[in-house]
Amino acid sequence: MKDIDWDHYRCFLLVAKNGGLSGAAAALGISAPTLGRRMLELEEQLGRALFTRSQTGYRLTQHGQELMEELQAMEAVARKVEGWKTEGEGKAVVRITLGTWIARLLSNHIGDLVLPGENIRIEMTIGEVRASLNYRQSDIGIRAVEPEEGYLIARPAGRVAYAAYRRRKAEWGGQRWIAVDAQTANSPYLRYPHDMAPEAIVATVNRPHALLDLVRSGAGQALLPCIVGDAEDGLERVGDLVASLAHQQWIVTNSEDRHRRAIRLVARRMGAVLDRHRDHLAGHHPRMAPAVVPQG
Numbered sequence: 001m002k003d004i005d006w007d008h009y010r011c012f013l014l015v016a017k018n019g020g021l022s023g024a025a026a027a028l029g030i031s032a033p034t035l036g037r038r039m040l041e042l043e044e045q046l047g048r049a050l051f052t053r054s055q056t057g058y059r060l061t062q063h064g065q066e067l068m069e070e071l072q073a074m075e076a077v078a079r080k081v082e083g084w085k086t087e088g089e090g091k092a093v094v095r096i097t098l099g100t101w102i103a104r105l106l107s108n109h110i111g112d113l114v115l116p117g118e119n120i121r122i123e124m125t126i127g128e129v130r131a132s133l134n135y136r137q138s139d140i141g142i143r144a145v146e147p148e149e150g151y152l153i154a155r156p157a158g159r160v161a162y163a164a165y166r167r168r169k170a171e172w173g174g175q176r177w178i179a180v181d182a183q184t185a186n187s188p189y190l191r192y193p194h195d196m197a198p199e200a201i202v203a204t205v206n207r208p209h210a211l212l213d214l215v216r217s218g219a220g221q222a223l224l225p226c227i228v229g230d231a232e233d234g235l236e237r238v239g240d241l242v243a244s245l246a247h248q249q250w251i252v253t254n255s256e257d258r259h260r261r262a263i264r265l266v267a268r269r270m271g272a273v274l275d276r277h278r279d280h281l282a283g284h285h286p287r288m289a290p291a292v293v294p295q296g
Helices: 006-018 021-028 032-046 062-088 100-107 188-196 209-217 261-276
Strands: 051-054 057-060 092-098 120-126 140-143 152-160 162-167 177-180 201-205 222-225 235-238 247-254
Touching: 006 021, 006 032, 006 057, 006 062, 021 032, 057 062, 092 100, 092 261, 100 120, 100 261, 120 261, 140 261, 152 261, 162 209, 177 188, 177 209, 177 222, 188 222, 201 209, 209 222, 247 261
Parallel strands: 092 120, 092 140, 177 201
Antiparallel strands: 051 057, 140 247, 152 247, 162 222, 162 235
């Protein structure tokens, strides 16, 4: 490895993580053909094929996967050293990975996570994939399942409930579901309309936050966390909580980071915010649709 420019390995990691040249080239500020040549040079220097190339992108070979794991471990050490260095300089970056709706809640209380005058910067990565802390991609994550990894520390952060919501006094009858598209539906609550009423889906979106916009507009009903739906004056629940979807959530950190002050502070403050909203997370404050009274 000492005879190969580290820049080639950095390029390799970006191509591997992006699954192709375009996104990686944009991040590096070079052209895709130039990046492609660098990957060929790296393979030639190593004497091993790292990618299977096709029109749909670059897939790692077994050798490529092994190299990626080694380089991610090196990146993790570098991040740990950088975190130690920046904290010693009086500033710290805390990276948090979390889902769309918890990110919305915590963003509304960002002043509780970082206090005035503190030299802490928050970096949020928002999405619907499970937070990964094994290679220090994140310092803090929120998961819907208690982690099994022995290197993680987890603390419970409230039970999350879900229900269907529609705009108050909606003028349509029957079921009209708004859902994320099937490819994006990678968690139980996002899959729910596809599993329970696929024929009643009238519109799909590729970002969960757009569900709320469409429900507000009166386009249909959507399954939302109660912390979101119950907070909207213009929405009402349709039916009961979906008991099968309720789950405990967890704040997770890497056990090796327990002595890093900034991470410890932010994780504790995140827990305090979620604790204050425990009842709302669990759906204990509903705005219900009025019961239909039979006529005659």
